[in-house]
Each structure stands twice: as C-alpha cells, then as structure tokens.
Amino acid sequence: MKAAETDQSLSRQRALLVATVGFSLFYAVCVSFFYSTWLVGHAEEAVQGFDNVLNLAMLAAAALFFLLVRHWSDATQKACLLLGYLALAAGIIVLFFNTVTPLSRALVLFSAVCAGAGMSLTAPFFFASLASFSPKQIALGCGAMALVGMALDMAWSFAAPPLLLAVQLVALALSALCLKRSFQDCPSEATPEATASGPDPLTASGQRDFFNVFLVSIIGTFALSVVYGIIDTTAAGIGPSVKATAGISQVGGLAAALVFLGYFALAKRTSATFLFNLVFGLLASGMLLIPFLPNDYMVTLNIVAAAGWKLVMLSLFYLVVITYAHARTQLLAAMAMTYALPRFGLFIGLNVALLFNVGDGTDIARTTTVAFFLLYLIFMAVWFANTHERRRALKEMQAAYEELGRFTKESGDYRKNLAEELAAEHGLTNRESDILQLLAQGRDAAYISETLYLSRNTVKSYQKSIYAKLGVHSKQEIIELFTPKEAS
Template sequence: MADTVLKCNGRTHESRTAGSDLSLKRIAGLALDRLWMYLTFYSIIPFAGYSDMRYSMYLFLSVSLCALAATMAIVALGVRHGEALGSNKPLVAGGALLMSGGLVLVLATGAFIRGDSAIVAVCAAGIATGIGSAVLLLSWLEVLSTAGFSCMLSEMALGCGAALLGSLILLFFPTALANAIILICPFASAFLLQHCLREIDGIPTDGADAPRSGKTTVLFIKGLVGAFSFGALAGFYDAFAGFRTFDVDIGYGVFLLAAGTVAMLAIALISVFCKEDSLSHAYRLAMLVICFGCLLTLFMADSNTHSGGVVFAGYETFNILVAICAQQASQSFNIPPARTFGVALATLYFGEMAGVFSIYLYGDTILKLGLATITVIAMMWLLFSHLYLFTEIDLINLELGEQAAPIRPSEAPNSESEDTTSEGARTPASPTPVGNEQVCQEIVERYGLSNRETDVLELLLQGRTIARIQEALFISAGTVSTHVRHIYQKTGSANKQDLLDMVEQIRVEIEQESAGK
C-alpha cells in the first residue's frame, strides 16, 4: 500500500491508494466472522436440542436481525469524523464476547430451559448476537475499505465464499464439535482484525463531509430505498419458505449454503476476469439469481426450500454490492466509513425485517393469492427496484462523487500585454490564464496517464456526467468508472474533490511559472 502526499490549495492531504495484492489475513478474518453468522442463523446446529426447532430458529433470527439493524443505525448516527469502530479494542472484544455468549445462551436454553423462560432466553440471545455481530461486521468493513474497490470486492467474495463452504462442511461434523468451532470464530476474527489494523496503521478518518447537491441527495435516497426494497424481497422469500416448510432438516441448510458458495465463487471470478466492469457484472448476476429464485416458486408445489435458497444466494451477492457502494460513498464524499456502512446495511436489514414480518402477520392471506400471483408481484417488484431505484448508472455516480461545474480558466485579459492606470502609469500584466488542456497535459506527464484516461480526465474537467462521457468516448459506464478509478489511484486522489483541488493547484503553479518568465 502506497502513501501519497498531495498539497492542494495550501493544505496537505495524505491519501492512501490501495495495493493490488489480496490479504489472506483480511479474507480469513472476514471468513471467520461470516462462518459464525451462517452457522448460527442459517443452520440447525445450535438448535439441535430444541423440541420446537422451527419456531425457535425463526424467533432467534428475527430478534437478532432487529438488534443487528438497530445497532448499525445507532452507530451510523453516533460515529463522528476521526472515529473508527475497529480501533476501539474493548468494543471489538465486547462484540466478539456478545456473539459467543449469545450462542452459549442458545445452547443452554435448548438443553436446560423450557416454557416461557426459554422464549425469553432465546430473545435475549438474539439481542446479544445481533449487537455483537453488527460491531464486528462494521469493524471488518472499515478495514476492508482501506484496500480499495477492486480488492474489497475480491476479498469479500472470497471471504464469504470460504465461510459458506466451511459452513457446508461443518454441517456434517458432530454437533458438539461444530458448536465448539462456532464459539471460537468471533474471538479468532477479532484477533485477526487487530493484526490487520496494525499493518495498515489504522483507518483513515480525517476530513469533513464533502458538500452535497440536491442531485446527490436524491442519489442517496434512491439507493437506500432500493436497498430496502431488495432486503424486503429477500426477507419475504426467506420467511415464505419457512412458512410453507414445516420440517426444518439438514437438507435446507445444505442447499442454502451450497447455492451461496456458488454465487460467491462467481463474484470472485468476475472480480478477477472482468475488472473494468466488475461492479456492473456482479450487480447483474445478483439480479439474475434473485430473479431465478422468484421464478422457481412456481415449480415448488410443496415447499419453497430451493427457491428460498437461490434467493438467499442472490441476496448475499447484493449484500456485498451494498457494502461496496457504501465504501465508494465514504471515499467520494469524505464520510466516515462506519457511517456509510451503518446506514446502508441498516436500511437493507430493516427491509429484510419488513419482508419477514409481512409473512408473519399476513402469511395466510398471502398464500391465498396463489404461487403464480405471488411470483408475478415479486418479479415486478424486482424489476422496478432494478430499473428505477438501485440502477447501474447510480452505482457509477457514487464512485465519481459530486458532479461539479466545469472548470474553466479565468476570463482572458485584454490584448494589451500591460494594463494602464488612469494616470498613464503601467502595471505588470496578470499571468496568462491556463486552460484545461494545458493542465491535463501536465497531469499526464507527472502521473503517466494513458490516452483513454486522459480523454476521461478532460471530459471530467468539463463537468460531463457519466452518460455524456459514455456517449463521447463510446464506452460503457463500467469502463468509465474504471478509468476514473485509475486516475484517482495514479494521482493519489481520494475522491473527485481531491482531484479538482489538485487540478487547481497545478493550474496556479503553471500560471506562476509563466509569470516568472
């Protein structure tokens, strides 16, 4: 990881550009955190001792989801510039302790507690695990965000894929051994988190929020509504499958985890072989998988185990995309990472809660509509969210940051080389204004931009939007995004505002050099 120091408009800005190497520690740490989550929330292993396994699982999952979303929302509202969750060792250790402690309470309840006391204990365990998992997940996302967009996508896909595959294998282990491994995971993950933080020397948290226009505010709102919508659809199908499947066995977990593993492998391959449009391709894959899961509903006459598993795979893919979008928003607008991750994921999980509770409250009424009607409604819901709320072009705009007005040189002076005062005295002429073309040429020479990156930079400085740059250069939005990302990395700019500040600084330097001659 390289550190680049920029001096922009009289201030020094230190920007970290991501290294291209993947970190096995980050992948392993995230995998341990996700392994705990998948086996605790989506397998029967912790609930083997319960007489009413189905009810206990869904009660625990619902309470945990509420606590998880609420904790993320509280963190998003409370975090300030200069603060990072992962740097707070007691907080991270407390999160790991709550995760393992909640699971211990689940196991103890299944073995020793019955009746109403068991319900209270399961709810308490759900609250503890929800709070703890929110803290550890947000801390890991802060660390992963320092690696840059491409590396973060690869590491999240590999980490989640390894966790899903490991969970699938552990389903066939003896229950006691599997539970022991699950209990260790949060502490091992927190340990690796602290190691990663020492290696990167903390999480960058300096600066203030970048100014945002009305267009950017609308972009944020659309994205959050879209995330809520996708979360609601996933929660609906998860609860719908459980509502129609009264026997919970190991087969449900096997298919769920296997489908998720395949989806994560596909995302990892996309991040390696489709680097220029990786985010767009990953988003399309998520939509296709969720769409396929919805269509499978028509063919599941007795249960929705398989369709629910496929929707789960698409939803896990979408989770990664939401995290990537939050990372881009944090970088583009100088927002604390914990805030953007907290807002984005809390919205997603609140949507999932809405979908789950819609089945709990109106399940019998919804079933009367018939599978065909439910499928049509779900497909229309999905398409509307994809086309109007959480669109591909919005993903790219998040990375570009605030759409600034074109940068133009100052007004040209009079044709005379010198100005004349009212008394006839002559004063030195102002420096010749420097145009964008000259500034771009200087940036190309300093930082070694490619020809296509130069074309994109020139259009950016003219205030062109993604769509206009696409039309002018005949390239896709994803390719534009890739070129912009490369420009940021080569110039050491954290976001568009940093790039514009650097451009103005170079313009001033050229003008001063010209005046000195």
C-alpha cells in the same frame, strides 16, 4: 528502490490476507446464528423466535451505533468493539449449554439479543479493515469472506456440541487478533492505492454519491429482502423441510460468492452497480412470473433468489465501502445499517408470510412480488435518470473544456500573428517578439525570465526597448493593444 517497492507490495498483500481471514472467521460465526446452526433439530417455532429476536437486536444495535459512532473517540470505538465480541461469545456459550441441558426460552432469546447486538457492534470494523485497499482488492476480500465463512459454517455444523463450542470461540478469538493486526499494518484512512485502481463508475464519478448508494441500492436491497423472506417462507411451506431450505440458501450463498469473486477477478472492466442492477432486474423479472406458474416454481425461485440476494448483498457491501473509504467514521456508521437493514427486511417478509398464512403460494405472495417488481422499476427509473443527468453534465463539462481549449489556441494564434505584424511594423527583433507575446498574456519579468532562460535584467532591458518602439508606457497598454476590437 525496486526491492523496497516489492517489500511494500508483499506487506500490503499480507495485510489484505490477514484482514480477509479475520473477516471470514467472524462471518462464519455470524452465519451460524443466521442459519440457527445451534438450534438444528429443535421445534420450528423456537428457530423462528430466535431469528426474530436476532434480527430485531441487530437493527436496534445498528441504529444506536449509527447515531453515536460519529461522536465517539478512538478509545470509545475500541470499547464498543470489545463489547461486541463479548456479546457474541456470550451468545455462543448460552446456546452451547442449551444443546447440553435444556434452558429456558428466555435464555435462548437472550442469546439471540447478545448475538444480534454483537454482530452490529463488530461487523462495521471488519469492513473498515478493507477500506485502505484498492477497489478490486476490497471486492475480492468481500467475496472471499462470504465464500470461506459460508463453507466453514457448513463444515463445522456437523461437529458435536462441545467441539462446536471450542471451534467457534477459537474462531472468534482469531478474528479479533486478525482485526487488530490489520489495523496495525494499514492506516485507518485509505491510501492513494485505494483510488489509483478501479475502474468503477462510482469511483470515477465521485465516491460520495449518497443518492446511488443509499436511496437506490440500500432501499432496493431492503425491498428485495422483504420479498425474499416471503418467497423463502412460501417455498419452505410447499417444498422441503426447514433444514433443507436452509441448506438451499447456504448453497445459494456459496454460488453467489463464487460468481462475485469470478467477476471481479477475471473481468477487465468491472462495475458493482452494473452487477447489482443486473441481478436485481433478473430477480424482479422472475418474481413477476409467479402469478402465472405452478407452485413448484416457488422452490426453484427460492434457490435463484437465495443466490441473487446474497450477490446483491456483496455488491452493496462493496459499494458502501468504496463510497466511504476515505471517511472511517462515516464508513462505520453506514456499514452498521447496511449490515442490519437487509436482515430486518427478511424479518418483515417472514412475519408477513406467517401473518397471512402463506404456505402454498397464496395471493399475498403473488401480490407482494408483483408490487415489488413495480417498485423496482420505479427505483431503476430514478437511478437511470440520475445517471443520465450526470452523464449529460459530464458531456457539457467536456464540451466546455474543448471550447476553452479552442479559445486558448485561437487566442495564442491571434497574439502570435499580431506580434509578428507589430514586429515587422516597428522593427522588433525575434527575441523582443517572443517577450511581447508573453507581456500580452500579463506575464511578469520573473515568469519571462524562467520561460526564455534569460536573466531578469536582460528581460527588463528588452521590455524597455519594446515600450520605446511601440510607443507605450506599461504592460497594461500592451495587453489592451492585443485585446480584440470586438471584446474591447
């Protein structure tokens, strides 16, 4: 028995490792597009145009996926996944040829459309591959995905274009094999293990809490993404080069992944909602100081904001996965929008900054960050109010259970005392007194027989004797006899 349990545990650990490795390889390819690794050294306008089209394509594909996936069969979902992989491969190949032979701007933007659509059609399935594991394993999988993916992108960005093409296509193919293997090793629906461990307040209070996950977490992250886009653009305008700013963001991502992994690996009691709101509050407080500090502060804030934003993203991914771990289709739909919406927020922030020519810490950046801080306070007030109401309801429920327990005990004591009085008054034996108490609860002969280890004929014999001694003719009369006078 122990050997079988050990084999099962090792099998699940291997399945988690395969899912995490596949997710890390896939995410590394995505990061290359996010940071425009292929376009390093090109004009800043080309990088911005590519990034804009990429984010818009991600949102459009995610919205379409969100609306249609719940109507798709398994075969259609697999076809969508294949289409996503083909689109990503096409985006890589087109950008590779752009590094060798200059292509038209239209083809470069086409590669952005392919990459953005491919990521939105593929990423949700990787999150679904983690859903059958425990909450802690899901958190560690998300953290490892971010850490390894970011590190791989930073490592292979130094490779020559032909090698980079080969490495990324191989990584994409291996991620597909890992994803296929992970779904073969683990069922689509979450196993009991997924709910057996924790603890997490979202899991403990109900995994389908739409309010906390979406109205607060996702909308709050989207607002943070808009402001982060403005801060990133402002810091790039007054500080280092665009390439250096991207490096700062990558280092921030590595730091965020390490903090996330450390928290869930070492803390005895973990709460993603606590981590989410703590980071959110620190960032919002830092942004509030922008109007009162010199422009150099923007560069420092950008480093902190990069790490904080990615830490919030990891917490958000984790929250959504454990919320819909038992509903695969809903998880796919939710993760499609969760993966794309923050990137769209960055797109809005970037273009707002460019529209108002934010490059030197101008009033629009300051006003936006202060407005965001106030918006954050509103969201947190609603969240805490909802949490307070839930806790109040739990306390009332606990009080009701305690009251019910006291009532049950008092009722049992009342029946026992009354049975003893009737036994003394009418000459009942100890066994008849025991059966009388059970009859007063409305129990039938079968229940009394199993409880007192008597045959049914013996119980019926005792029952007739009790009726005769008490002068009653049915069990209902005994129940009425034991009903308190105030309640009758």
